[in-house]
Amino acid sequence: MSRISDRFDRLRRDRRTGLVTYITAGDPSLAQSAAILKTLDATGVDVLEVGVPFSDPLADGPVIQRATERALASGTTLDGVLQMVADIRPDIAAPIVLFSYANPIMRMGLAQFTARAAEAGVDGVLTLDVPPEEGREWHQAFTQAGIDMIFLLSPTTSTERMRKAAHLGRGFLYGISRLGVTGARTDISDAAAELARRVREVTDLPLVLGFGVSTPEHMQALGRMADAAVVGSALVQVIAEQGTDGDPAAAAATYVRWLRG
């Protein structure tokens, strides 16, 4: 059983809502990202999502776009992200999921990427611009390497396509609770409840809901509908506010503890 499935099994057994965190690797530097991930793990985060910066992040809102620009400016590459994950893996208990756009992976080559990711101890990969229809070749490569391929679901996803994602996907499904690009919101929409209900009819794969979480109230609201909630842009913003001289790891841990209430 994968590290991801194991973690979600435990959450269900304990009747606890999981917390998934997203950070952009290399913002402000890979060394800082390593420190942030270790600290988040120590606070008991259930899944660590690590964003691979890409020059054209068209599914991301302004907060992650800016983080991406800072990460690229600090010289971060997919190669460097894999190296960083390999370095911290022995010290981290939580599963690690890479968030990437297709092109950096294609450039490295699917076979080389999956081999290196597996070796580094990456547990899952979510490629934002590879929907299930384009995912066959990817799915094969990930399966061979023993890496979970994770798919997104949105309120516009048809039930038929949810089945496809549930069939190809491993580990968990990532539900986007609102339309639009990534970014913190002030409320959690009813669309999240509706999406969760529709997903549950199709599969019992773990479901995490994201896009918009920024308060403990959001966490609780999403927790009633899904196995875990994702905090992304709000956490990236907390890290950004530390600048290059602050202590982003400590700030991130404080923020995550507050979120969990």
Added chain:
Amino acid sequence: MSAVWFGRRDPDARGYFGDFGGRFVPETLVAPIESLEAEYFEARRDPAFAAELDRLFRHYVGRPTPLWDARRFGDPCGQLRVLLKREDLTHTGAHKINNALGQALLAVRMGKGRIVAETGAGQHGVASATACALLGLECVVYMGTEDMRRQALNVFRMRLLGATVVGVDSGSCTLKDAINEAMRDWVARPHDTHYLLGSALGPHPYPLMVREFQSVIGREARQQCLDQTGQLPDVVVACVGGGSNAMGIFDAFIDDAQVQLVGVEAGGETIAAGRHAARFAGGAAGILQGTRTWVLQDAHGNVEATHSVSAGLDYAAIGPEHASLHASGRARYEYAGDSDALEAFQTLARTEGIIPALESAHAFAYLLKGAHGLAPGTTVLVNLSGRGDKDVQSVAALLPEGHHVAHQ
């Protein structure tokens, strides 16, 4: 336009032309794109849709556009016979209007009242704003702030036409970044918004749909060549940014194996990272903005900055059907640099009394630079994709003092 011209050379069911194309989009966009595909396939089978587009082409755009036998320009090109397809004479002054009207009609048919579009040189933005004004649609145009500076006149034109122009200051502040921003807008409002993509790029069905709306160019030109010269041209040349004017004119000739097809990319200052936009000269296969194609990128898969004197060619990827024509060898791709394009811009003006868009000037520059072994008398059809009024100010700033009179 007759419905018989639609559906002649479709990509496969997943939107691939050979190894290129597809639909690499964030999940939220899959449903609106699937619905767009279904609506487009239905519309192109509907004679009433084709008839309405044909009516607009004739009476609003001014089609058919003329084919001009450019005798004086042919001389400095090594005595070639150069025929100009005058897309610069369309309403709004560039081929972009063909596709903008087609997609705007489709939006009306889909019941979507809001259009978002990206623009580089501003010509597609102007065409979209025009189509929206005509059909009563709300129009939001995303444009890189660097392009807004280079094409200030077109920004004003779009606003006059009632469009909202939104500056994009991320990345390189050019066409690629405007496309990212238009897609982000569409992701947030797929229910009431149609994304009117301006080139033969992006996820399926855009490359097919844009090519089919632009194919009127080649269809007219092929018949005009036969009528005016009694034969098909030996060579067809067009500039290639995303590649819609080139696909539009190539399309009618693809089955004419004896006709050479040449696309001319922007060579910029020199073929080095960040200083050009010649994808086949400096790029590699990759995935950008929804499609698998040739992309200018670094060793880590990040998209490289591009440069061209012409905003409309200043883009890091090329339409997937061009990548397929390149792979099969059916079309050949060359490039022309900034200074050669500026020279051609002036040469066409002086020899024919026609000021071309800087984009189109790249196609003329290719012919002026030695004719590439073409024998005198060879007939070359060139797509004069747009007029150069929008570029006059920036060309004036670029030419050394007195340079433009030195040839008198």
